[in-house]
Amino acid sequence: MMTYEQAKVRWQASHPPRHYLSISDLNRETAQIVLSLAHAMKRATQQGRELFRFERPTAVALIFEKPSLRTRVTLEVGLYQMGAHGVYLTQSDIQMGTREAVMDIARNLGRWVQGIVARVFLHTALEELAQFAPVPVVNALSDREHPCQALADLMTIQERFGTAPCTLAWVGDGNNVCHSFTLLAAMLGHQVRIATPEGYEPNAAVLQQARAFAAESGGSVTLLRDPHEAVADADVVYTDVWVSMGFETEREARMRKFLPYQVNESLLRLAKPDAIVLHCLPARRGEEITDAVLDGAQSAAWDQAENRLHTQKALLALMLG
Numbered sequence: 001m002m003t004y005e006q007a008k009v010r011w012q013a014s015h016p017p018r019h020y021l022s023i024s025d026l027n028r029e030t031a032q033i034v035l036s037l038a039h040a041m042k043r044a045t046q047q048g049r050e051l052f053r054f055e056r057p058t059a060v061a062l063i064f065e066k067p068s069l070r071t072r073v074t075l076e077v078g079l080y081q082m083g084a085h086g087v088y089l090t091q092s093d094i095q096m097g098t099r100e101a102v103m104d105i106a107r108n109l110g111r112w113v114q115g116i117v118a119r120v121f122l123h124t125a126l127e128e129l130a131q132f133a134p135v136p137v138v139n140a141l142s143d144r145e146h147p148c149q150a151l152a153d154l155m156t157i158q159e160r161f162g163t164a165p166c167t168l169a170w171v172g173d174g175n176n177v178c179h180s181f182t183l184l185a186a187m188l189g190h191q192v193r194i195a196t197p198e199g200y201e202p203n204a205a206v207l208q209q210a211r212a213f214a215a216e217s218g219g220s221v222t223l224l225r226d227p228h229e230a231v232a233d234a235d236v237v238y239t240d241v242w243v244s245m246g247f248e249t250e251r252e253a254r255m256r257k258f259l260p261y262q263v264n265e266s267l268l269r270l271a272k273p274d275a276i277v278l279h280c281l282p283a284r285r286g287e288e289i290t291d292a293v294l295d296g297a298q299s300a301a302w303d304q305a306e307n308r309l310h311t312q313k314a315l316l317a318l319m320l321g
């Protein structure tokens with residue numbers, strides 16, 4: 001079982017990122033170190049111990065321009081467990097970009113806190129925070145990526161299947177969660193199949209990056225239209241809402257296009273018998289996923305949600321510790 005000190009030595013020798021805005025800020029080694037430490041931290045926490053506590057007083061600004069359950073709670077609880085403090089800031093508190101310029105917020109926060117975690121509408125706001133903040137910036141979801149989520153996704157897959165390459169089916173919207181999941185899965189050597197309606201494919205630059213990772217790792221990234229083809233004999237079936245935060249005006253058009261992409265029992269029967277189902281949550285029950293699947297024996301969504309805690313603790317301990 002890896003100790004924090006062993007993880008930190010390997011981390012520092014493996015080109016660690018200063019900021020974590022995208023999966024592309026990691027490499028195969030740093031990604032695996034975060035995951036290995038997260039597995040160890042999970043075991044320790046379940047035994048009532050902590051593997052790591054900050055030695056110096058540590059505070060982290062938690063900026064949320066959008067709502068959150070999992071990300072906020074796991075960050076606050078994780079920081080508390082490691083002896084650090086999270087300062088939760090909503091858009092109505094700080095009005096980033098209107099009451100105050102993003103760069104000025106970054107410079108101010110850098111005088112008081114040791115790290116900034118931010119959930120934003122525009123990925124460019126994160127890039128601006130990172131450019132001007134003298135402390136590490138972590139992406140807690142943007143319109144482009146959700147890299148903290150992907151760490152928990154891949155941890156959950158490792159818990160069920162170890163580190164062997166698996167066939168992973170993404171069904172639905174080629175959105176922020178799809179982007180980070182595909183990038184990290186491709187980096188770690190998995191076969192990723194993505195089935196989306198026309199016009200909702202993942203971003204072309206993200207796909208190109210994911211395919212470059214896959215070429216190095218022996219994985220693959222395949223774009224499909226037919227969800228049945230994507231799910232056939234898959235080890236993992238992953239879906240997310242059809243209408244992400246910020247896209248509410250597109251709801252009606254999206255509902256029509258995404259209907260054939262529902263993850264239900266008949267679709268899941270095409271996957272391997274021991275396949276697991278992932279959902280980043282929150283779910284719209286009866287839309288992208290049925291009750292029977294989300295509450296069924298193959299659902300790993302609750303473990304996946306728990307693993308947000310352990311992976312973010314590992315990441316922040318390595319980046320700020």
Ligand code: CP
Nearest residue numbers: 068069070071280281
């Ligand atoms: N999966 C996820 O990020 O959930 P929240 O939006 O509730 O944080």
Ligand code: NVA
Nearest residue numbers: 175177240244245281
């Ligand atoms: N794709 C969703 C994920 C929520 C955690 C959104 O951006 O709203």
